[in-house]
Amino acid sequence: xxxxxxxxxxxxxxxxxxxxxxxxxxxxxxxxxxxxxxxxxxxxxxxxxxxxxxxxxxxxxxxxxxxxxxxxxxxxxxxxxxxxxxxxxxxxxxxxxxxxxxxxxxxxxxxxxxxxxxxxxxxxxxxxxxxxxxxxxxxxxxxxxxxxxxxxxxxxxxxxxxxxxxxxxxxxxxxxxxxxxxxxxxxxxxxxxxxxxxxxxxxxxxxxxxxxxxxxxxxxxxxxxxxxxxxxxxxxxxxxxxxxxxxxxxxxxxxxxxxxxxxxxxxxxxxxxxxxxxxxxxxxxxxxxxxxxxxxxxxxxxxxxxxxxxxxxxxxxxxxxxxxxxxxxxxxxxxxxxx
Amino acid sequence: xxxxxxxxxxxxxxxxxxxxxxxxxxxxxxxxxxxxxxxxxxxxxxxxxxxxxxxxxxxxxxxxxxxxxxxxxxxxxxxxxxxxxxxxxxxxxxxxxxxxxxxxxxxxxxxxxxxxxxxxxxxxxxxxxxxxxxxxxxxxxxxxxxxxxxxxxxxxxxxxxxxxxxxxxxxxxxxxxxxxxxxxxxxxxxxxxxxxxxxxxxxxxxxxxxxxxxxxxxxxxxxxxxxxxxxxxxxxxxxxxxxxxxxxxxxxxxxxxxxxxxxxxxxxxxxxxxxxxxxxxxxxxxxxxxxxxxxxxxxxxxxxxxxxxxxxxxxxxxxxxxxxxxxxxxxxxxxxxxxxxxxxxxxxxxxxxxxxxxxxxxxxxxxxxxxxxxxxxxxxxxxxxxxxxxxxxxxxxxxxxxxxxxxxxxxxxxxxxxxxxxxxxxxxxxxxxxxxxxxxxxxxxxxxxxxxxxxxxxxxxxxxxxxxxxxxxxxxxxxxxxxxxxxx
Numbered sequence: 001x002x003x004x005x006x007x008x009x010x011x012x013x014x015x016x017x018x019x020x021x022x023x024x025x026x027x028x029x030x031x032x033x034x035x036x037x038x039x040x041x042x043x044x045x046x047x048x049x050x051x052x053x054x055x056x057x058x059x060x061x062x063x064x065x066x067x068x069x070x071x072x073x074x075x076x077x078x079x080x081x082x083x084x085x086x087x088x089x090x091x092x093x094x095x096x097x098x099x100x101x102x103x104x105x106x107x108x109x110x111x112x113x114x115x116x117x118x119x120x121x122x123x124x125x126x127x128x129x130x131x132x133x134x135x136x137x138x139x140x141x142x143x144x145x146x147x148x149x150x151x152x153x154x155x156x157x158x159x160x161x162x163x164x165x166x167x168x169x170x171x172x173x174x175x176x177x178x179x180x181x182x183x184x185x186x187x188x189x190x191x192x193x194x195x196x197x198x199x200x201x202x203x204x205x206x207x208x209x210x211x212x213x214x215x216x217x218x219x220x221x222x223x224x225x226x227x228x229x230x231x232x233x234x235x236x237x238x239x240x241x242x243x244x245x246x247x248x249x250x251x252x253x254x255x256x257x258x259x260x261x262x263x264x265x266x267x268x269x270x271x272x273x274x275x276x277x278x279x280x281x282x283x284x285x286x287x288x289x290x291x292x293x294x295x296x297x298x299x300x301x302x303x304x305x306x307x308x309x310x311x312x313x314x315x316x317x318x319x320x321x322x323x324x325x326x327x328x329x330x331x332x333x334x335x336x337x338x339x
Numbered sequence: 340x341x342x343x344x345x346x347x348x349x350x351x352x353x354x355x356x357x358x359x360x361x362x363x364x365x366x367x368x369x370x371x372x373x374x375x376x377x378x379x380x381x382x383x384x385x386x387x388x389x390x391x392x393x394x395x396x397x398x399x400x401x402x403x404x405x406x407x408x409x410x411x412x413x414x415x416x417x418x419x420x421x422x423x424x425x426x427x428x429x430x431x432x433x434x435x436x437x438x439x440x441x442x443x444x445x446x447x448x449x450x451x452x453x454x455x456x457x458x459x460x461x462x463x464x465x466x467x468x469x470x471x472x473x474x475x476x477x478x479x480x481x482x483x484x485x486x487x488x489x490x491x492x493x494x495x496x497x498x499x500x501x502x503x504x505x506x507x508x509x510x511x512x513x514x515x516x517x518x519x520x521x522x523x524x525x526x527x528x529x530x531x532x533x534x535x536x537x538x539x540x541x542x543x544x545x546x547x548x549x550x551x552x553x554x555x556x557x558x559x560x561x562x563x564x565x566x567x568x569x570x571x572x573x574x575x576x577x578x579x580x581x582x583x584x585x586x587x588x589x590x591x592x593x594x595x596x597x598x599x600x601x602x603x604x605x606x607x608x609x610x611x612x613x614x615x616x617x618x619x620x621x622x623x624x625x626x627x628x629x630x631x632x633x634x635x636x637x638x639x640x641x642x643x644x645x646x647x648x649x650x651x652x653x654x655x656x657x658x659x660x661x662x663x664x665x666x667x668x669x670x671x672x673x674x675x676x677x678x679x680x681x682x683x684x685x686x687x688x689x690x691x692x693x694x695x696x697x698x699x700x701x702x703x704x705x706x707x708x709x710x711x712x713x714x715x716x717x718x719x720x721x722x723x724x725x726x727x728x729x730x731x732x733x734x735x736x737x738x739x740x741x742x743x744x745x746x747x748x749x750x751x752x753x754x755x756x757x758x759x760x761x762x763x764x765x766x767x768x769x770x771x772x773x774x775x776x777x778x779x780x781x782x783x784x785x786x787x788x789x790x791x792x793x794x795x796x797x798x799x800x801x802x803x804x805x806x807x808x809x810x811x812x813x814x815x816x817x818x819x820x821x822x823x824x825x826x827x
Binding site: 138158 | 342358360368371375378379380381385386388394400404419487499502509513514602606610611613712740747
């Protein structure tokens with residue numbers, strides 16, 4: 001594809017020497033950013049296709065559900081599944097790809113923990129429809145959609161929204177997680193390299209359930225901003241701060257940064273660009289509930305001697321659910337707070 | 340009565356699906372083009388601080404998060420009625436135009452390239468990016484990857500990240516750029532302009548091919564709709580900011596308005612058979628999925644933008660614009676052929692590249708003055724940009740604490756939903772009669788109709804070797820499959 005591509009002779013040599021594994025990538029309820037992150041591998045992606053045969057990848061190639069259905073169980077070596085489970089159709093695809101794949105990876109924040117669209121779990125399904133098809137803003141005289149519709153020509157299929165968005169792991173058994181919104185392209189290259197080595201038998205096979213393509217520490221540990229021992233008396237919103245010190249910890253400046261709870265691996269790019277971490281890599285190693293961890297981190301940094309002070313300071317956060325569960329509401333112990 | 344299903348057509352966070360209904364004589368009676376996905380951003384963004392909106396709404400689309408980031412930041416500015424300092428605004432525009440270079444290049448070469456460069460009659464095995472590279476040379480493939488990379492690098496420098504940028508806030512940007520970063524962008528910008536020139540020359544040479552000429556000028560996807568897009572203060576094409584101008588199919592001006600007044604001009608039709616809405620011109624009215632001056636259907640994106648503006652904002656793009664109209668519509672009335680969109684897109688690619696070059700050479704681009712602190716009580720605001728796929732509007736209402744209480748979003752491709760559905764219908768009608776199903780032709784031509792719009796239903800087809808996945812199932816009136824046609 002480019003001048004840097006390996007020559008056909010080199011490709012043949014590789015193909016002869018090593019087996020070629022079958023790769024699937026699928027997006028359920030997703031934004032496409034995970035697929036773009038994979039495509040941004042550019043030349044590396046072309047090199048990977050020497051060892052990986054994409055057999056199903058709607059973002060990049062021709063693909064049909066019928067072809068997947070026709071495969072043997074376990075025929076796909078690795079499936080990278082991105083997107084959350086929002087509709088009955090998403091759930092059907094999750095079950096199908098689980099059956100057809102030896103290794104199923106929850107790829108990216110949506111599949112792993114629900115991501116931003118998981119915030120919809122804070123609302124009822126009726127509220128979702130009411131906002132999307134608000135009669136004050138839309139022309140709804142002809143009715144609104146959800147599920148099959150009786151057309152004058154017989155029933156038209158349309159998926160039905162499930163009551164709440166689920167993560168992939170809440171629907172089927174998963175083998176690994178790759179966090180990030182989206183996963184950083186460099187981390188994806190590392191994951192594909194490590195998985196190839198594991199299948200070749202030249203590298204270790206990660207234990208089931210492992211988080212791949214990320215660290216085991218926090219974004220704070222990757223962040224280059226200086227941390228003092230400063231405590232904060234109140235949370236601040238960025239539009240109220242006339243000056244943001246370019247070198248000092250954002251949390252110590254009062255901005256509600258998610259760095260203390262978030263898993264490292266992204267390179268702490270947002271704080272480097274002057275924006276607080278929003279926690280897209282999920283909770284760090286060993287932490288089940290992102291919000292609980294972040295809350296305890298905040299409690300340790302606020303300058304309060306009495307519980308009431310802590311409450312007052314936390315009240316400075318206008319949206320606690322969004323702050324503590326921005327990416328993980330669907331996977332959290334709250335499960336979105338509704339049945 | 341017979342029903343033909345095409346499922347999946349392609350994807351927008353889900354499938355696109357087409358149902359074609361034939362009458363007893365075997366002619367097309369009706370088509371449905373369905374979008375089976377809804378994630379509910381308008382519901383769950385309520386209750387969030389408005390400064391979170393640029394990060395939250397990025398996640399609507401991972402292909403064009405820059406557009407949502409900018410529309411959200413602008414809406415947040417408007418909520419606080421704060422004016423972004425000159426350098427802050429220039430940085431936003433610089434990021435945004437670099438994004439256009441990346442996005443338009445990807446669409447032209449990777450998605451449409453196979454149709455246009457290989458020609459519609461080339462063997463399928465060659466109608467992909469690899470075939471394109473083989474035909475036009477490895478060097479071109481390298482140029483395309485380099486152009487995408489250059490755009491992404493500028494996005495990362497200014498936006499903090501390559502996908503889902505993080506630096507837009509109410510009042511401006513979280514960071515300025517250093518002189519070193521400026522110099523890096525300068526070098527990339529020169530390459531972008533060169534790449535755009537190369538692309539326009541390539542298109543010129545392709546027009547000599549009759550088959551390509553037919554795609555660009557032909558009748559199959561011609562619809563006499565209204566057109567809409569942003570124009571700047573000189574009535575030129577603009578991407579980051581401007582007024583919305585709407586022209587009628589005959590070129591008469593329907594109106595020009597501030598984006599915040601969109602509700603006086605646009606309504607969205609909800610249908611019970613698809614999750615996506617159909618926007619239409621309120622003052623003309625909803626007449627269904629039909630064209631003509633009496634129907635409120637309008638077209639956006641490159642075709643729409645060039646049709647409403649009186650020219651381009653930069654010199655090399657203007658030169659190309661003049662040639663485009665001299666060739667396609669010497670009187671300057673709107674160009675209606677959807678295939679012309681490909682050409683219009685390359686002209687915009689040039690404007691974006693030239694704009695990157697102009698902005699990065701502005702002496703104030705490295706000024707640290709990139710953010711203003713709002714002083715007014717937040718209320719309500721509209722932020723509108725031209726996304727590559729059409730006018731994108733974010734409208735937020737907040738309480739006095741800047742917490743969102745209501746959201747309305749009209750997303751780029753959504754504006755074109757009606758015209759795309761019409762193109763699908765027209766292709767079906769022209770290719771199916773008296774029960775004769777032109778199988779391959781039907782699939783190919785429907786596919787090419789889609790691609791001209793660069794619909795985000797197929798973020799898929801933005802990307803790599805692109806055959807659209809299609810299976811056509813012909814069913815009897817009870818829904819039993821009679822025959823399955825596959826596109827492999």
